[in-house]
Amino acid sequence: MHVEGDFHVRSARTLVWAFFRDPATLATCLEDPHEIHATDATHFEGTLTAGVAFIRGTFRLRGSYASETPPNQMQVTLQGSGMGSGVDAALTVSFAEGSEGTGVHWTGEIKMSGTIATVGERLVKGTVDKKVTALFEAARVKLEPA
Amino acid sequence: MAIDAVEVQSAMPNHRSKTIHVTVNGVPRESHVEARTLLVSYLREHLKLTGTHIGCDTGHCGACTVLVDGTPVKSCMFLAVQSDGSEVRSVEGLETGGKLHPVQEGFHKEHGLQCGYCTPGMMMTSVALLAANPNPTEDEIRRGISGNLCRCTGYVNIVKAIQSAAKEMAAAPKGGP
Amino acid sequence: MYPPNFEYYVPSTVEEAVGLLDQHQGDAKILAGGQSLIAMMKLRLAQPAILVDINRIPNLAYVREDDKFLRIGATTRTAELSRSTIVQARYPILSDAGREIADPIVRNRGTVGGNVSHGDPGNDLPACLLAMGAEFEIHGPKGIRTLPARGFYQDTFVTSVATNEMMTEIRVPRPGAGTGSAYSKMERKVGDFATVGVGARVVVDSSGKILNAGIGLTNVGPTAIYATAASDFLAGKTDSDAVLAQAAVLARDASAPSPDNRGPVDFKKDMVRIWTRRTLRKALDRAKGGK
Amino acid sequence: MATAPLGGIGVSVPRKEDARFIRGKGNYVDDVQLPGMLFLDIVRSPYAYAKILAIHKEKTLAVPGVLAVITGKDLEAAKLSWMPTLMSDTQMVLPTDTVMFQGQEVVGVVATDRYAAADGVAAMEIDYEPMTPVIDPFKALDPGAPVLRTDKPGRKDNHIWHWEVGDKDGTAQALKESDVVIKEKIYIPRIHVSSIETCGCVAQVDSMGKLTVWLTTQAPHAIRTVFALVSGLPENQIRIISPDIGGGFGGKVPVYPGYVIAVVAALTTGHPVKFIEDRTGNLTSDSFARDYHIEAEIGATKDGRLTALRVKTLADHGYTDAAANPSKFPAGMFHVITGSYPFKKAFVEVDAVYTNKPPGGIAYRCSFRVTEAVHAIERLIDILAHQLKMDPAEFRLKNFIPPEAFPFPSVLGWTYDSGNYAGALKKAMEIIDYAGLRKEQVEKRKRGELMGIGISSFTEIVGAGPSKDFDILGIKMFDSAEVRIHPTGKVLARFGTKSQGQGHETTYAQILAEELGIPVEGISVEEGDTDTAPYGLGTYASRSTPTAGAAAVIAARKIREKGAKIAAHLLEVSPDDIEWVDHKFQVKGVPGKSKTMADVAFAAYTNHPQGMEAGLEAVDYYDPPNMTYPFGSYIAVVDIDKETGQIKTRRFVAVDDCGTIINPMIVDGQIHGGLTMGFAPSMLEEIQYDADGNNKATSFLEYLLPTAVETPHWETAKTTTPSPHHPIGAKGVGESATVGAPPAFVNAVVDALEPYGVTNIDIPLSSYKIWQAIHSKDPP
Known part of the structure; x- marks a missing residue:
């Protein structure tokens, strides 16, 4: 499924870039229980317990940053596995310098496979979309200067 | 090959298991089961009543249908602990005193079964159907058994079997099975 | 396919059940009919640590009518609903739906409360209750509250019932004179979730004018949908095929189906239109004394 | 023939096997419970195509x-990570580094009970690196497509094989010269048999090292041979027991990875190990049927005489060719596609490809591609009839192979044994009042109502098969019967086949009752235990009656030959003076002077002639001289809801001809079931994959088996045209209806949609497709 969106914050682009570039910081935008840490300069891993209502599971996450052109663009790939399923995301996040801060635009594909895709897609597709939106919204709030 | 023997935990945490009292085919039973034990597993594995079958795992095929207090339920969508205090009747309980239930007779006479796998569940549904509606139309029968899938018969002879049983039960003196 | 372990509690009162839910916030799940939950547990999509089996709470399974409401206890089986003579006589929308939910054996276990509070957009009763302007009685640790069906469904599996609350009664306002209701379900086969389901309620006066109407939609959006514009549009109109067709278009526009094996979005939306028109016609016929 | 008291041929004897099934006393594989038994469950791949980076066993x-925990690496060490398929391809037992389809077995988990095994599966952590799967079989042939079977050295593409038969140039020429040529693309989608019992096994190794496997298999002997070849165990140390089977329909012919893992688990743990597939495993990983992309054209003269047929087909076999076709025919009997018509020229080609899907090309109540062939030809005939503005019934009657042309050599190499196609169609037309329906249709069309009438006049090909052409993995496709008559005149008969609901215990007993003069109650039939049953290739493709049924006849007749000598001895006449009359040995021309088979049997053990072996038994391995060709004509009447696209089958009349009928009640039951399995994929069932290779029908919520409500009320009738080469003229009937029914439905629906200019709709005929066909011309 395709996800896409954007926001604008009154923070400097380098700051915004740094926020997104640090998995630990970015992880603070997740509302679901999680534990995420960097394993090297471009990789991170951890766990995330997520779902919709009572359909919840713990996913093992592995992610990486790639094709970085700081502070313009980065590609974040994420592989999650849990509940007999795989959730694979590849997002391109772009940062545009504006007169009053930074415009953030994200676009990418999220693929679900296994049980979730075959049994639960009807139920989780909307959730995934919402969670991605919520993540970026949380980032926006945190990045907005007080 | 990795064979790591692990001891089975003998003491389950509280509320993960329960002692239940169930009357199965007229026989009172007291059993200790895990809360998650499905009724179908209880019948098949604990009581060795293997006439009730598992077909689809998700409540669509009805092969596991048994009567709980006279009502057909899918025993793979029902916990054994939920049957505590109930009367459960499975296919093994249809024949009484060496006499086949009219539904069993009907299935045999009208060739209402082929591989026999869906048959116990189908017959349990039929028994309840006829108890509620002793003289069903073909449409009522077809709707009544629509929670039970049969892959072999195309349902034609199952309908006939139930009609045959209905006729026999109507002719039989009251107080039969 | 076997469910994971859980702790199992069998409360004998609503208060006890709510206490357990409150104590284990989020980890506990109510087991009513279990016809959706146990399947999800076997697929390991749901892994609640605690199950609170409400089936043994006395006086929670009933269908009765007083001067204001049809009152349905939460653990009433859906099979009972369609068998109830009161329901058949005066709330045919519910007996229609009661004959279409899943299959006859599942209906012996599945409960009205479960069907209504599960929050699955594919469940058939929510659309009916939206159409009928029903309300729900909900018990929580702080007492009882009553919520209207409209606004109750927030998202797929997300309703206004909190994790420490439990629905205890479904109340359908007593229909006045000139009321007719119906539910139609388009399904691929018995046991399927609806391609589309439509619940309709209409009230007509002696001249055949529609006084007010309610239309609920099943499985054409993230939740059951109340087709507000279509329902409002009908108020004050005189029954005609053209009026129903216009209402049907408004209902179609209120739907937001996802594509799946049942068909793509444009097909499903058109089916909302067709079945809304047909269901309205059936409800109107009933309002005018037909069957 | 005084067969009724015997329960012989032609009698609707109630089934002997019912006694246990209606009491819940069947013995299906999951009913086998052994002391110390462990349970195997399987971790499956969420991805259609991925590298396995790591398998973390600890939490499990x-x-x-x-x-x-058993992984592919564990099996690789024992050289068991791969196994052969029945088409001499190779299949993973467990992957060592790459998964090839969503739902593939990846790890086996062995536990003390099923619940614990399921917990172990849920706890398993595997790291994958997903790759872009090849899902579209046409794209699989693109030059740039990733090569999937990198395990095969030197492979440069995903093309498995090309197979063709017929006169390519002659057909091209004949089509060119035809007045009318129509061409249609028809996709026969992937479907799954979904017997209500899934597959499974219990593997046990005894203290002497003998392996016994209770297994849901339709072909126990062939499986034992495969097990011997894979494991290296001597065949006499392997016993396969096929207990009662809860429906097979071809899905229980192959060897599935779970069986091998269970055997390995039993060998390594020393405990019996049970493996029972859950429904999701069944629907995602077992062999699939169909998945044929057919492009076909036929030509005719302007007065409606058929000329030539040309067919080009792409077969999606998934990641391995695990079909169970005779080795000479990789596309099975697809070249029976000339159907009931005497084409002069025909050319058929099939190309098979690998994709990231589970093994395809096995069965759905027809293993050998006859369904695909019948669907194509019966659709094309209808399209052509409409094109020529001829009534489809009239068009068929004009073109059928006439009864006097049998045995009929088909242009693609088959010799049809017998047939009377016009007879069957005329009977169906009469029963359904074809003329009346056409009149009604005209009226309805005037009112804008959509009603359609569809015909299918199919020719089946079953009873594989003659050893000169038919083998599976080199094993010739004979089948067997071993008949022993005990001193008291009771019979024990054992067969190389294996019933899965067809009622062999009854029909074989009836054949023997007829041939031996012993009442059916006195005859016990056993199948499925390789330690006791004679070798045979098993039950699929409607082959049991044509092969093992014939073996029973021949074995019985061998017994009669010996029996005649014993009777002569008892009656003190020369054996030449004995004849078999009224199910007795009788002195020629002296009706009062006779001995029953029971008399003879007693004597065979108590008073046999000096110089003759004692006992009364015989074995026969029957090698059929030809295939048999059952046929029939089906007519469907449908009404379509114009607004919703919903189809209602108002009537369906099936006239079948399967030659001599042994048990009419059972034959009717087979046809009812077969029709339902023709209806199901026509209207409901399909295994679809999304672009990422996710199976979109992993439970019965989405894989739509019809209930009694959707299933039409079948009306059946018969004509009888015996097979000239089968000893009792029987042909086999199990598949006929599944093969014959789908085009009748499609033809009826397309007929109803004629006002919209529709020529074809691929099955399943979902409401959406009908709605689309209507609204592409007439928008809502």
Whole structure:
């Protein structure tokens, strides 16, 4: 499924870039229980317990940053596995310098496979979309200067 | 090959298991089961009543249908602990005193079964159907058994079997099975 | 396919059940009919640590009518609903739906409360209750509250019932004179979730004018949908095929189906239109004394 | 023939096997419970195509009750990670580095009970690196497509094989010269048999090292041979027991990875190990049927005489060719596609490809591509009839192979044994009042109502098969019967086949009752135990009656030959003076002077002639001289809801001809079931994959088996045209209806939609497709 969106914050682009570039910081935008840490300069891993209502599971996450052109663009790939399923995301996040801060635009594909895709897609597709939106919204709030 | 023997935990945490009292085919039973034990597993594995079958795992095929207090339920969508205090009747309980239930007779006479796998569940549904509606139309029968899938018969002879049983039960003196 | 372990509690009162839910916030799940939950547990999509089996709470399974409401206890089986003579006589929308939910054996276990509070957009009763302007009685640790069906469904599996609350009664306002209701379900086969389901309620006066109407939609959006514009549009109109067709278009526009094996979005939306028109016609016929 | 008291041929004897099934006393594989038995469950791949980076066993091994975890690497060490398929391709037991389809077996978990095994599966952590799967079989042939079977050295593409038969140039020429040529693309989608019992096994190794496997198999002997070849165990140390089977329909012919893992688990743990597929495993990983992309054209003269047929087909076999076709025919009997018509020229080609899907090309109540062939030809005939503005019934009657042309050599190499196609169609037309329906249709069309009438006049090909052409993995496709008559005149008969609901215990007993003069109650039939039954290739493709049924006749007749000598001895006449009359040995021309088979049997053990072996038994391995060709004509009447696209089958009349009928009640039951399995994929069932290779029908919520409500009320009738080469003229009937029914439905629906200019709709005929066909011309 395709996800896409954007926001604008009154923070400097380098700051915004740094926020997104640090998995630990970015992880603070997740509302679901999680534990995420960097394993090297471009990789991170951890766990995330997520779902919709009572359909919840713990996913093992592995992610990486790639094709970085700081502070313009980065590609974040994420592989999650849990509940007999795989959730694979590849997002391109772009940062545009504006007169009053930074415009953030994200676009990418999220693929679900296994049980979730075959049994639960009807139920989780909307959730995934919402969670991605919520993540970026949380980032926006945190990045907005007080 | 990795064979790591692990001891089975003998003491389950509280509320993960329960002692239940169930009357199965007229026989009172007291059993200790895990809360998650499905009724179908209880019948098949604990009581060795293997006439009730598992077909689809998700409540669509009805092969596991048994009567709980006279009502057909899918025993793979029902916990054994939920049957505590109930009367459960499975296919093994249809024949009484060496006499086949009219539904069993009907299935045999009208060739209402082929591989026999869906048959116990189908017959349990039929028994309840006829108890509620002793003289069903073909449409009522077809709707009544629509929670039970049969892959072999195309349902034609199952309908006939139930009609045959209905006729026999109507002719039989009251107080039969 | 076997469910994971859980702790199992069998409360004998609503208060006890709510206490357990409150104590284990989020980890506990109510087991009513279990016809959706146990399947999800076997697929390991749901892994609640605690199950609170409400089936043994006395006086929670009933269908009765007083001067204001049809009152349905939460653990009433859906099979009972369609068998109830009161329901058949005066709330045919519910007996229609009661004959279409899943299959006859599942209906012996599945409960009205479960069907209504599960929050699955594919469940058939929510659309009916939206159409009928029903309300729900909900018990929580702080007492009882009553919520209207409209606004109750927030998202797929997300309703206004909190994790420490439990629905205890479904109340359908007593229909006045000139009321007719119906539910139609388009399904691929018995046991399927609806391609589309439509619940309709209409009230007509002696001249055949529609006084007010309610239309609920099943499985054409993230939740059951109340087709507000279509329902409002009908108020004050005189029954005609053209009026129903216009209402049907408004209902179609209120739907937001996802594509799946049942068909793509444009097909499903058109089916909302067709079945809304047909269901309205059936409800109107009933309002005018037909069957 | 005084067969009724015997329960012989032609009598609707109630089934002997019912006695246990209606009491819940059947013995299906999951009913086998052995002391110390462990349970195997399987971790499956969420991805259609991915590299396995790491398998973390720790959490699974920590689950209470879990005893062992088995991976592909473990099997590789024992050279068991791959196994052969029945088409001499190779298939993974467990992958060592790459998964090839969503739902593929990846790890086996062995535990003390099923619940613990399921917990172990849920706890398993595997790291994958997903790759872009090849899902579209046409794209699989693109030059740039990733090569999937990198395990095969030197492979440069995903093309498995090309197969063709017929006169390519002659057909092209004949089509060119035809007045009318129509061409249609028809996709026969992937479907799954979904017997209500899934597959499974219990593997046990005894203290002497003998392996016994209770297994849901339609072909126990062939499986034992495969097990011997894979494991290296001597065949006499392997016993396969096929217990009662809860429906097979071809899905229980192959060897599935779970069986091998269970055997390995039993060997390594020393405990019996049970493996029962859950429904999701069944629907995602077992062999699939169909998946043929057919492009076909036929030509005719302007007065409606058929000329030539040309067919080009792409077969999606998934990641391995695991079909169970005779080795000479990789596309099975697809070249029976000339159907009931005497084409002069025909050319058929099939190309098979690999994709990231589970093994395809096996069965759905027809293993050998006859369904695909019948669907194509019966659709094309209808399209052509409409094109020529001829009534489809009239068009068929004009073109059928006439009765006097049999045995008929088809242009693609088959010799049809017998047939009377016009007879069957005329009977169906009469029963359904074809003329009346056409009149009604005209009226309805005037009112804008959509009603359609569809015909299918199919020719089946079953009874594989003659040893000169038919083998599976080199094993010739004979089948067998071993008949022993005990001193008291009771019979024990054993067969190389294996019933899955067809009622062999009854029909074989009836054949023997007829041939031996012993009442059916006195005859016990056993199948499925390789330690006791004679070798045979098993039950699929409607082959049991044509092969093992014939073997029973021949074995019985061998017994009669010996029996005649014993009777002569008892009656003190020369054997030449004995004849078999009224199910007795009788002195020629002296009706009062006779001995029954029971008399003879007693004597065979108590008073046999000096110089003759004692006992009364015989074995026969029957090698059929030809295939048999059952046929029939089906007519469907449908009404379509114009607004919703919903189809209602108002009537369906099936006239079948399967030659001599042994048990009319059972034959009717087979046809009812077969029709339902023709209806199901026509209207409901399909296994679809999304672009990422996710199976979109992993439970019965989405894989739509019809209930009694959707299933039409079948009306059946018969004509009888015996097979000239089968000893009792029987042909086999199990598949006919499944093969014959789908085009009748499609033809009826397309007929109803004629006002919209529709020529074809691929099955399943979902409401959406009908709605689309209507609204592409007439928008809502």
